[in-house]
Amino acid sequence: DMVSKGEINLPTGIIKEQGEGPGKIYNCASYPNPANNYVTFFFNNDIDLENVSLTIYDINGKEVANVLRNNMVPAGKNAVLFDLNALSSGAYYWVIRGNDFQKTQQLIIVK
Numbered sequence: 001d002m003v004s005k006g007e008i009n010l011p012t013g014i015i016k017e018q019g020e021g022p023g024k025i026y027n028c029a030s031y032p033n034p035a036n037n038y039v040t041f042f043f044n045n046d047i048d049l050e051n052v053s054l055t056i057y058d059i060n061g062k063e064v065a066n067v068l069r070n071n072m073v074p075a076g077k078n079a080v081l082f083d084l085n086a087l088s089s090g091a092y093y094w095v096i097r098g099n100d101f102q103k104t105q106q107l108i109i110v111k
Helices: 011-018
Strands: 026-033 038-045 049-058 065-075 076-083 090-098 101-109
Touching: 011 026, 026 090, 026 101, 038 090, 065 076
Parallel strands: none
Antiparallel strands: 026 038, 038 076, 049 065, 049 090, 090 101
16 A cells, blocks of 8 residues: 555664764765766765765775765765776775765676
8 A cells, every 4th residue: 555655664763874964975876887988976965074085996895996085075966977997897896985984885897
């Protein structure tokens, strides 16, 4: 019955565990994924953040690219376009860090 009305009931505890709220980064995504030559990283934050880093690691945990390094990021919906031509096909992880927060997402590159 809930599905037919387009309603969904999410426990608030899960949302809190994801770190939403002032000073946190949330709604992290990369598009397209799998990616080829370029990828756009999307994320939201409620307040201006300093020292935000976005780093790409290979499957072995080796740092392969710095997308952002200690950048100031304004509050709101943010998008960062990144050139993937220096990276080969494979599975990678991207990690975004800000304040005392860290979020990890998978990124697949197919050339």
